[in-house]
């Protein structure tokens with residue numbers, strides 16, 4: 101790269117970056133030494149199920165808001181206009197459905213791992229398939245997350261690439277291993293605030309340098325960056341209202357409904373109500389996060405009029421371009437470049453810490469504990485810490501693998517969510533909404549879903565058919581339909597396979613989710629659908645019964661698998677008992693274990709140990 105355009109950091113900037121890392125370590129240390137000192141898996145992995153909604157909600161946003169979004173969304177807006185902003189519409193259903201469908205089912209089962217649900221509903225085999233799929237997804241994703249900010253910074257400022265990767269990876273591993281989920285959640289709160297502050301600083305400085313809000317508006321308007329509502333129904337067009345607002349709902353569901361990183365936070369909330377409330381509170385914050393990154397893209401456009409510095413930078417990476425503009429704008433304002441770097445690394449840290457903790461949880465709960473039921477609590481906790489640490493090291497290895505890949509990172513990250521998260525979402529929907537689905541159907545459905553999604557995903561990468569030409573760069577140019585021509589050419593392709601490959605990546609989650617459900621149901625009916633009395637009560641959400649409320653009661657009962665009233669009352673009693681046991685003088689030892697419809701409570705009331713056993717009923 102041309103050394104004359106290289107941006108430099110001052111001492112203040114390095115100090116700010118160091119403060120971020122030190123503060124995160126400090127929070128980790130605090131939770132290692134306070135409370136229960138991380139001596140139980142309940143504390144280390146579930147934060148003692150004692151969290152309030154505010155920290156939980158900020159932590160929920162932080163998990164999937166990585167540097168990928170902070171750099172990728174402005175790059176998207178800069179080159180293609182504001183169409184992507186319509187994904188904000190998907191947040192409505194994308195958060196309401198998790199709050200009122202997934203949280204009630206999962207919270208009431210008092211799980212530790214979301215994949216425990218799959219065993220209760222189907223079988224051990226399905227649970228293990230689900231867990232392995234999740235591990236695969238998160239391991240790839242965290243590589244992308246830690247590599248992205250380091251690479252982009254290195255391209256522009258010469259900030260040591262592997263030094264930055266190692267610093268983030270190792271610092272995060274240390275505080276996650278020391279402080280457990282409490283540290284992960286509270287560092288998320290701190291890091292989310294730094295993230296918002298960094299983006300806000302760039303916007304304020306950018307608007308000021310461009311000559312005010314009205315000047316920014318004039319330039320983005322004349323440069324055609326304000327996109328109209330695109331209602332084109334073509335599923336191969338990358339971003340339209342439909343792909344974003346409808347396809348986006350499924351993307352959101354796979355992240356906020358069934359992804360262990362998020363489910364674990366819901367489960368760490370002290371009550372179900374608190375969990376639902378935290379999900380509601382994600383809505384305004386996520387809209388704010390989206391607005392900040394979109395506005396940042398617009399401000400950059402107004403300031404640089406679509407300029408493309410890729411020749412000067414020696415890389416065509418759009419991420420490097422964003423960093424270049426930001427560093428250029430913030431130059432000469434001591435501390436602000438450092439704040440932006442802190443913002444990027446906050447985003448990365450908060451994402452990989454969630455990944456480490458959730459990966460340690462599923463490995464422990466789904467893969468190890470079932471084989472060693474007699475393992476002592478101390479040993480289980482130690483093992484969980486070793487797991488969290490090992491995933492930290494895996495993350496560094498994945499960063500190196502990401503280094504060997506290419507493409508636009510926003511698309512890569514969202515493609516992974518769709519390719520792997522979509523089938524997992526399908527598996528949970530199959531279990532929750534369709535009482536007839538059986539275990540064979542679930543495994544076959546997941547297998548088919550993953551195969552189809554990889555076929556399309558890899559096909560699209562190889563045939564390069566998912567790209568869209570950027571809008572013309574010039575601020576004052578009139579509208580050119582670069583976008584539309586590409587799409588018409590693509591849809592005119594007679595080759596069916598090629599048009600499959602060009603399916604918009606925003607549809608991946610929805611498409612793959614439906615593949616799993618359809619194949620799962622077909623195979624279930626062929627191999628003998630699940631009988632109502634064999635379905636573990638409490639694992640079905642009466643969706644079909646609610647949707648078809650007009651049907652006669654007998655048919656409705658068949659659709660939603662409602663259990664007899666007597667049993668329901670019984671469970672309500674059990675839940676009352678549970679709340680009762682939460683009283684300070686009556687300590688709850690183990691929440692309960694569920695094995696094949698039998699709940700076992702172990703509780704301690706006035707120093708007497710009681711073991712309660714009862715059958716689980718539908719809620």
Ligand SMILES: CC(C)(CO)[C@@H](O)C(=O)NCCC(=O)O
Nearest residue numbers: 164165166167168169510513514
């Ligand atoms: C996950 C969404 C779509 C939620 O708004 C957004 O945060 C996003 O585009 N994220 C990109 C992937 C990432 O941040 O790692």
Ligand code: NA
Nearest residue numbers: 162165447451
């Ligand atoms: Na994050």
